[in-house]
Amino acid sequence: xxxxKAFFWIVLVGFILIVFFSNLDFFLQSQIIHxxxxxxxxxxxxxxxxxxxxxxxxxxxxxxxxxxxPERFRLRKAIKNLKTxxxxxxxxxERIRTRPKPEADDSTLENP
Numbered sequence: 173x174x175x176x177k178a179f180f181w182i183v184l185v186g187f188i189l190i191v192f193f194s195n196l197d198f199f200l201q202s203q204i205i206h207x208x209x210x211x212x213x214x215x216x217x218x219x220x221x222x223x224x225x226x227x228x229x230x231x232x233x234x235x236x237x238x239x240x241x242p243e244r245f246r247l248r249k250a251i252k253n254l255k256t257x258x259x260x261x262x263x264x265x266e267r268i269r270t271r272p273k274p275e276a277d278d279s280t281l282e283n284p
Contacts (some may be wrong), residue, residue, distance in 0.1 A: 192222070199225070 192199060202218040 199222040202220055204218050205216040233240050279284040
């Protein structure tokens with residue numbers, strides 16, 4: 173499985189490099205970004221398109237991570253609760269296995 177994942181990542185990085193070097197002129201061309209908020213207008217300095225793509229890609233990764241964070245905490249808590257349940261049940265099983273067997277009463281073995 174690790175070899176398949178490594179192969180997948182190598183192919184993906186290869187495709188990204190092919191796209192980047194095929195469009196090198198576009199990615200190195202500087203562009204100015206104008207942001208028009210209702211209250212104020214902002215203008216960023218001229219940056220290469222590749223830097224703009226990387227910034228927005230990083231922002232997307234950050235947003236995806238932060239949106240998944242509450243679910244991760246919830247699942248971590250559930251896993252912790254399940255592990256404590258497993259531990260308590262294993263202790264109960266061990267207690268039942270090591271419990272001494274009750275001795276048979278002599279009165280039940282006698283014939284009347």
